[in-house]
Every structure is written in structure tokens, then in C-alpha cells.
Amino acid sequence: MKIEEVKSNSKSQRIASHSHVKGLGLDENGYAIQTAAGLVGQELAREAAGVVVEMIRCKKMAGRAVLFAGPPGTGKTAIALAIAQELGSKVPFCPMVGSEVYSSEIKKTEVLMENFRRAIGLRIKETKEVYEGEVTEITPAETENPMGGYGKTVSHVIIGLKTAKGTKQLKLDPSIFESLQKEKVEVGDVIYIESNSGAVKRQGRSDSYATEFDLEAEEYVPLPKGDVHKKKEVIQDVTLHDLDTANARPQGGQDVMSMMSSLMKPKKTEITDKLRKEINKVVNTYIDQGIAELVPGLLFIDEVHMLDIECFTYLHRALESSISPIVIFATNRGKCTIRGTEDIVSSHGIPLDLLDRVMIIRTLPYTQEEMMQILGIRSQTESIHISDESLQLLSLTGTNSTLRYAVQLLTPANLLARINGKDGIGKEEIEEVKKLFYDAKSSAKLLQKFDDKYMK
Numbered sequence: 001m002k003i004e005e006v007k008s009n010s011k012s013q014r015i016a017s018h019s020h021v022k023g024l025g026l027d028e029n030g031y032a033i034q035t036a037a038g039l040v041g042q043e044l045a046r047e048a049a050g051v052v053v054e055m056i057r058c059k060k061m062a063g064r065a066v067l068f069a070g071p072p073g074t075g076k077t078a079i080a081l082a083i084a085q086e087l088g089s090k091v092p093f094c095p096m097v098g099s100e101v102y103s104s105e106i107k108k109t110e111v112l113m114e115n116f117r118r119a120i121g122l123r124i125k126e127t128k129e130v131y132e133g134e135v136t137e138i139t140p141a142e143t144e145n146p147m148g149g150y151g152k153t154v155s156h157v158i159i160g161l162k163t164a165k166g167t168k169q170l171k172l173d174p175s176i177f178e179s180l181q182k183e184k185v186e187v188g189d190v191i192y193i194e195s196n197s198g199a200v201k202r203q204g205r206s207d208s209y210a211t212e213f214d215l216e217a218e219e220y221v222p223l224p225k226g227d228v229h230k231k232k233e234v235i236q237d238v239t240l241h242d243l244d245t246a247n248a249r250p251q252g253g254q255d256v257m258s259m260m261s262s263l264m265k266p267k268k269t270e271i272t273d274k275l276r277k278e279i280n281k282v283v284n285t286y287i288d289q290g291i292a293e294l295v296p297g298l299l300f301i302d303e304v305h306m307l308d309i310e311c312f313t314y315l316h317r318a319l320e321s322s323i324s325p326i327v328i329f330a331t332n333r334g335k336c337t338i339r340g341t342e343d344i345v346s347s348h349g350i351p352l353d354l355l356d357r358v359m360i361i362r363t364l365p366y367t368q369e370e371m372m373q374i375l376g377i378r379s380q381t382e383s384i385h386i387s388d389e390s391l392q393l394l395s396l397t398g399t400n401s402t403l404r405y406a407v408q409l410l411t412p413a414n415l416l417a418r419i420n421g422k423d424g425i426g427k428e429e430i431e432e433v434k435k436l437f438y439d440a441k442s443s444a445k446l447l448q449k450f451d452d453k454y455m456k
């Protein structure tokens with residue numbers, strides 16, 4: 001095999017419509033930089049979002065709600081995702097779309113409750129007895145298979161661990177060898193093994209190996225200090241929903257009878273209100289004892305106008321609860337009837353009493369200049385070549401219809417360009433895809449024109 005054939009497999013991600021957004025792009029004083037972190041313009045909304053991030057970080061905002069309101073394609077979803085990026089992976093973030101609540105199997109409020117609990121984290125600190133260090137050797141010792149046959153089995157594994165203070169060789173059970181393989185531990189990795197459960201955790205690669213390659217996204221950690229065998233504070237981040245599901249599983253024994261009976265039972269166990277209450281109780285005692293800490297996260301409900309009055313009432317109550325995440329809504333609706341009611345009209349399709357609680361952040365339509373910048377960023381993330389002239393033309397299309405329509409034309413236009421044997425999008429391709437795909441407005445116009453031709 002030639003070297004050129006070996007590709008790094010970390011980069012071939014799917015490009016989703018918001019993958020160019022890396023953060024809010026604010027300076028150290030919280031002011032928006034015109035183009036930064038993949039975001040363009042919309043300065044006021046981004047600055048407001050920055051304040052929200054700050055409030056979440058200081059834990060000053062539990063049980064509050066924010067609403068992003070603005071016309072389609074003005075970056076509401078993009079900015080909400082940027083907030084999640086700013087908060088980092090340690091703060092739970094649960095995105096959902098309003099229409100998700102409509103399922104024939106689960107109650108609407110149940111879906112909401114589940115997502116609420118996905119957005120509340122718990123950081124559990126435990127002191128555990130561990131063996132920790134940089135791996136210097138992994139040698140599985142093989143013996144003849146006791147069952148006969150020709151195969152060999154691992155009888156034990158010798159592992160060498162090094163810390164700044166010394167090295168130690170351990171003789172471990174073969175089951176630990178399996179978990180070492182599962183975590184893909186190699187010589188030079190820093191790991192720890194919990195001494196009573198035998199769980200192996202790979203922390204990263206030792207930083208003495210750091211200069212080897214810099215192709216992959218590898219986390220480098222320093223050589224651990226102290227002895228190999230020691231007590232270590234282990235921090236675990238879970239969400240309340242993780243705890244719910246972990247405890248909802250049927251807890252049978254390992255013997256044949258209980259396995260048979262759990263086969264007979266329906267597979268899916270439900271998380272009941274009773275179970276949640278139990279878990280809350282346990283969590284509260286953990287918090288009181290100082291073992292655990294609550295990390296209120298972020299629940300993002302996009303297209304919130306899809307919720308109905310029952311959901312809104314439930315939301316209102318859930319926001320009052322003492323352990324509630326911060327909730328961010330987004331909608332592109334103006335005045336409309338609230339779902340599930342006959343004729344109650346309200347702005348954004350949200351009941352007035354809930355609307356009264358939320359802080360509203362507006363997003364405004366983009367100028368042609370800004371659209372051009374966004375389209376430029378998009379074509380870069382999709383690795384599409386496009387001339388400045390066609391970018392101009394496309395942004396004009398965007399101002400006449402919506403930004404999303406213009407963004408969506410990029411991919412088919414690129415395809416056309418390739419068919420035409422070019423390596424970039426030109427004016428012709430834009431003109432052609434505009435003829436092939438209609439935007440909502442011109443499609444509606446066509447509908448009106450040929451109204452009598454359609455079925456009624």
C-alpha cells in the first residue's frame with residue numbers, strides 16, 4: 001500500500017448546514033466582531049447571546065427562557081448552536097424541534113420532560129483507588145486453551161505503568177485485557193485502572209510523544225505525578241436523563257431463570273414519574289453531601305410555534321421547578337393562532353403568559369453585503385469554488401428571496417459546473433439553477449397564476 005492511499009479518517013465529516021459556525025465570535029468585552037467564528041453580522045443578537053452565555057456560566061439563569069424571533073433564514077438556529085459551542089462540552093445541551101413532541105407512542109409532555117432532564121447535568125466527584133500512569137508495556141501471557149483444541153487463551157496480562165515517581169508492573173486479569181483493547185490502549189498512553197471494578201480509562205497520549213505526528217486530533221496529557229497506586233478524584237459528568245435510563249433497565253440477576261423472565265417481558269421499560277422522583281431524591285442527597293454538583297444546561301426548542309397549548313402550559317410549570325435548565329426558543333412566526341386552541345391569536349404563536357416570562361432577542365434580515373460574506377463562508381466549508389461575480393449574483397437572489405434559498409443553490413450549482421467541465425461556479429450555473437429550483441415566493445406566484453389548474 002502506498003502512503004498516499006492512507007487517509008486520515010477524522011476529517012470526512014458530513015457537512016451540515018451549520019457546520020461553519022464555531023462560536024459567537026465576540027471580543028473580550030463581549031462586542032460582536034463583524035465576521036468571526038463563522039458568523040457574519042447580526043451583531044445585536046450575537047451580543048445578547050453572549051450575555052446569555054455569561055449568565056449560564058455564573059449559574060444566574062436557571063429556569064429562565066429566551067426567545068429568538070425573526071424572519072426565516074436570519075440565523076436563529078445558527079446563533080443558538082453557537083451558544084452551545086461557547087458553553088463547551090461540559091455543559092449539557094439538548095436541541096429539539098417543536099414537532100418532536102407529536103409521537104403516537106409517547107405523551108407530548110413526556111417528550112418535553114425527557115428533554116428537560118437531558119439538559120440538566122450532574123457532576124459527580126468520587127475518590128477512587130486507582131493505578132495510574134503511562135503505559136510502558138502490555139504483554140498478554142498465553143496458555144493452552146483449557147477446553148482443549150488448538151487455540152490459545154490469555155491467562156493474564158502484564159502491564160507496566162510509569163509515573164514521575166516510579167514504575168510498577170501489574171499482573172492483571174484477562175477481562176481487563178479486553179477493556180484495554182476496547183479503549184485502544186497502546187504503549188505511550190496515559191491510563192488509569194480502577195482497582196475494585198477493573199474499569200480502564202484512557203486519558204490521552206503522554207506528552208513526551210507529542211511531536212510524533214500532528215495530523216490527528218489527539219489529546220496529550222502530562223506524565224502523572226505521585227505513585228502508580230493511589231487515591232484519585234474521578235469526575236464524571238452525567239445528565240439526569242442518563243440516570244433515569246440507567247435505572248429504568250430491568251435489574252435481573254445473571255442466572256438462567258431471571259434471564260428467561262426478562263426475555264418474556266417487553267423490552268422497553270418506561271421511565272415513570274415515580275422513578276424520576278426517586279432519582280431526584282438521591283441526587284439531592286448527593287448534592288447535600290457535596291459529592292455531586294448540579295450543572296444546569298441548555299434546552300433549545302426550535303420552531304417553538306409547533307408546540308400546542310398543552311405543551312406550553314407544561315413548559316410554564318416546568319420552568320418554575322427548582323432544577324430547571326435554561327430554555328431557548330426560536331420561531332419565525334408573527335401573529336398566529338396558538339396550536340390546540342380554536343381562535344386564540346398571539347404573537348409568535350406563544351401564549352401571552354409564557355411570552356411574558358421570556359426575554360426576546362430579535363434577528364433582522366441581512367444586507368446583500370452580509371449575505372455575500374455568509375455565502376462565501378458556506379462555499380468555503382463545502383469546498384466549492386465560486387467567482388466573486390457569481391457570489392454577487394447569488395447574494396442578490398438571497399435578498400430577493402431568503403438566505404437559505406441562496407445557500408441551498410450552492411451545491412446544485414457546483415454540480416452543474418462540474419458537468420459543464422469547470423472547476424468553479426460561474427454566472428451561467430447560477431442562472432440555470434435558479435430556473436430549475438423555485439423559491440417559496442416565486443412558487444406561490446406560479447400557484448396563483450395557474451390556480452384553476454390545481455385540484456381543490
Ligand SMILES: Nc1ncnc2c1ncn2[C@@H]1O[C@H](COP(=O)(O)OP(=O)(O)OP(=O)(O)O)[C@@H](O)[C@H]1O
Nearest residue numbers: 017018038039040072073074075076077078332374
Ligand atoms: N450570521 C450568520 N453568519 C453565518 N451564517 C449564517 C448566519 N445566519 C445564518 N447563517 C446560515 O444561513 C442558513 C440559514 O440560517 P438559520 O437556519 O440559522 O436560519 P433561521 O433563522 O433558523 O431560519 P428559520 O426561521 O427558517 O428556522 C444556515 O446555514 C446558517 O448557518
Ligand SMILES: [Mg+2]
Nearest residue numbers: 076077302330
Ligand atoms: Mg431555524
